[in-house]
Amino acid sequence: MAASNYTARNLSVLEGLEAVRKRPGMYIGSTDSRGLMHCLWEIIDNSVDEALAGFGQSINIILHKDGSVEVQDDGRGIPTDIEPRTGLSGVEVVFTKLHAGGKFGGGSYNASGGLHGVGASVVNALSARLDVQVDRGGKTYQMSFRHGIPGTFASSRTPKPDAEFTPFSAPNDALQIVGKAKRGVTGTRVRYWADPQIFTPDAKFSYEDLTARARQTSFLIPGLRIAIRDERRMPGTPGEFESHEEVFQHDGGISEFVDFLAPDSSVTDIWRFTGRDTFTETVPVLDSNGNSKLQDVERECEVDIALRWGIGYETKVNTFVNIIATPKGGSHLAGFEQGLLKTFRKHLADNARKYKMGNDKIEKDDVLAGLTAVLTVRLAEPQFEGQTKEILGTPAVRAIVSKVVSRELAAKLKSTARAEKTQANALSEKVAAEMKSRISARVHKETQRRKTALETSSMPAKLVDCRSNDVEKSELFIVEGDSALGTARLARSSAYQALLPIRGKILNVQKASLTDMLANAECAAIIQVIGAGSGRTFDVGAARYGKIIMMTDADVDGAHIRTLLLTLFYRYMKPLVEAGKVYAAVPPLHRVEIVNRGKANEMVYTYSERELNQLLKKLEDEGRSYKEPIQRYKGLGEMDADQLAETTMDPRHRLLRRVRIEDAEAAERAFSLLMGSEVAPRKEFIINGAHQLDQSQIDM
Incomplete structure (x- = not known):
């Protein structure tokens, strides 16, 4: 009976940004602090992509006291002219239309982190208020939104998310000119208030995560200046008592990043592996009529790797695609590890007698022990697994990275230069020793009891x-x-x-x-x-x-x-x-035998010269005597068993540090x-x- 009541009226059609507000976790992962930070990364990444493309040299991030966050850059500014298909300004398209942006066609950005065109619009949909200002063409443009809907807020001395809001009736009125920009000055400023109806009450912007990301980005884009200002006065943060600002700028590259990350003393210098290759990818392309058809497109992938091995056994490999971190790896990390393992296996097999390898083979963990590396690849329109971009999915990147690593590492291991030859020998011995240690530990674990x-x-x-x-x-x-x-x-x-x-x-x-x-x-x-x-x-x-x-x-x-x-x-x-x-x-260092009249003498042990002198002075003040000479223990072997037990081994009397x-x-x-x-x-x-x-x- 219930089946007959299921009709088309029961189907829901979510228009525009409604789907984002209905299922936010699908776009930002969660609605706690992690999701809140992901929204901020989306806005920051847009500014970073401008710098990566060669436009803009500084980014300012402000955590305001009222809970809002502001991101400012000096890039080209979001386009303000009318987009012909929608009849809307470029600013409104970017902030209200899913899967819209300048990173699809490849003409504006050869390599970028934002690819799906949903970042800015998703943040807008999940905000109680979002204000954007654009400096472009000598003018300053402004647009405001509530829950992704463009409109105007009642004016007040300080902007508030709960101010009276009036949606625009005519689309072309949404983008307003509010001032003049200096000649040649361009940029974008975005300030938004996360919607408390979407995010959990305990969701907070993490200052530590923000500074870590800023430091990381400044290493990946040499010369870029990123300033973070915290005005929240939150307990437990550097700005607890007053506004706090930090600036990150590094003119070096990922070699300096590796030096910063390395936790131990080095076995090798920091080595730099670079290379590039092309691959063909079959992708759907829209024609002028909006029909999709498959087409082969040639892509170029640039690989840049800095790495070094240390004396420890911890592994630290940070991977990036177009400077966006991929903490769960993907095809580029798989290619990196494949290249390392393949090259070391061949090198150690060719020198098996020298390194006493026997018939055993090294494994991936043997090579990665003590490794600190930063791996970056740059390519147009990489395939990520999900909007959160934590895993790179482009299959062809694996072979390209593996090829670059194999070629460059083999050259290092076979180098005849004195310094590199010494480091290559030390590294090979370390990898071989890690293998032997692993095998020994496995055998021991199997037989251990x-x-x-x-x-x-x-x-x-x-x-x-x-x-x-x-x-x-x-x-x-x-x-x-x-x-x-x-x-x-x-x-x-x-x-x-x-x-x-x-x-x-x-x-x-x-x-x-x-x-x-x-x-x-x-x-x-x-x-x-x-x-x-x-x-x-x-x-x-x-x-x-x-x-x-x-x-x-x-x-x-x-x-x-x-x-x-x-x-x-x-x-x-x-x-x-x-x-x-x-x-x-x-x-103890000394044993003092104190003379007691009428009863057994008392044995007292002291553990330093100072303690001995204090004891002797105390005995002198009390008029008590002790036997000379005082015994000075030169070693444990000089003690009797009962003395050693009493002073050093018996838990009731001993002293342990x-x-x-x-x-x-x-x-x-x-x-x-x-x-x-x-x-x-x-x-x-x-x-x-x-x-x-x-x-x-x-x-x-």
Whole structure:
């Protein structure tokens, strides 16, 4: 019965911008802060496209106190003459007609981010008010809209979205001349108030996202000046107490962008790969009668890539199409990764003996480890997957980018120039080592299970394991030397405390390659015993112990060993440090035996010269005596087992220092300075701090 009531009257036809207001998520993704920012990107991208085309050198973005946002540029200005098909001015066409703009035919923009012609009109439809002013031909034109409908607002000292609004009855009256522009001055100013009926109440413009986008764009278009002014006085923002303005302008290109993004010390210099190629694309073309027919069109694709590899294992690849970010990649990223993998596989296969490759093949993750890159392609009318432009879909771009990367990278790897040859060898060793580390981690993960003192078949023979299977309560003491191991074995609680001795000073992994680190017996033993892998394969949840405690002598050599261990943890097991699972034991420096008349003498331990002096002064003031000489511990091996247990290993009495990374950037600089391969900065650091050294504290 219900089926018979379903007639043509039940069908809805949404005209013009009604569809946008009815289904905003279809056009901007969501109606929260993310969708609000997407609207702003659409307006900014129109100004950026003008600069990209060579028109305009500055963009100003103002976040007004009343919640509106304004974007100003000095481009050519939106056309103000009449568009013949619609009989409307160019300004009205751009802001009221879906799929209308200057980026379809290719005559106005050879490469742009706005392609679908819906950006400005969608923003207009979702705005309670939008005002646009255009400087062009010596005149200033103005048009206002409410919900995408052109009209006039009641005049007031400050523009308001809820002011009385009167729609225009005659279309040709919509664009008004409101002033004169200076000779030669052109540009567009757009100010809009997002409609609170569309967006959620908590939707806000993100100042951090805005500055990040502005900085990124200034790198991609050298010389473009982008100024952001925040007048909102919002808590938690730089402009919380007064209006705040930042200006971004970079005269360099994407090479500087890579240098800005790089998180670690370099293995290679910043390399620049460029190239271009053409492809044929079959697209629908409208004839003069409005009929669509398929036609083959030749396109040109320009590729520009800046990249470098660092000593770390994190990957940072930013991709762009006509300077519009594509955070989810697409055909250009696929071609980039394909070119890298193909070239490295061939190069390492040709030099398999040199890099000890065996029969194993590298994978994509091995090549991408430590890579920082900015990939840009420019082409007319790229195919994006959706209006949000997060994925490039043009298939032909993949082969073009892959070809450019393969050609340029192969030239770098085969270069005979001394500097490039050295970097190519270091990079190849890094990629080969990443492969070996991945394979080792996979084999270890497949065979891994918790080992105890009765079951240590896959663990190093020198490991003295504990009995407990409770990871959170178990502790691994990394002990300096076999003599200290003997004392620690008697002092420990075998239920939950494991011991791993190391012989002297381990490898400085800040200087060494990944291959050298894995080949070092002490480093390999530590990684194997902790059991959570290393580098990008490290899984803190797989660690076999809840605490990793470095127990070294309280002297200069002990401090050096502790620093080398920390370098290993920071460089290859960083999540362990970030999780607060790495500690340094604090053994005492002195033992003072205080004489007590009529009862047993009292033993007191001190941990610094200052603490010892304070204790001796206190005893003198109280008239108490102590036995001479005071025992000074030169190493852990000098302690009896009960002394070591009481002072350093027993949780009821011991003192541990937890290692934390409060400032990752400062930590990176410190490790690079103190443990890195560059001698000159370290020498300068030592000379500048020499006056702080107390020579009497040095053991001769």
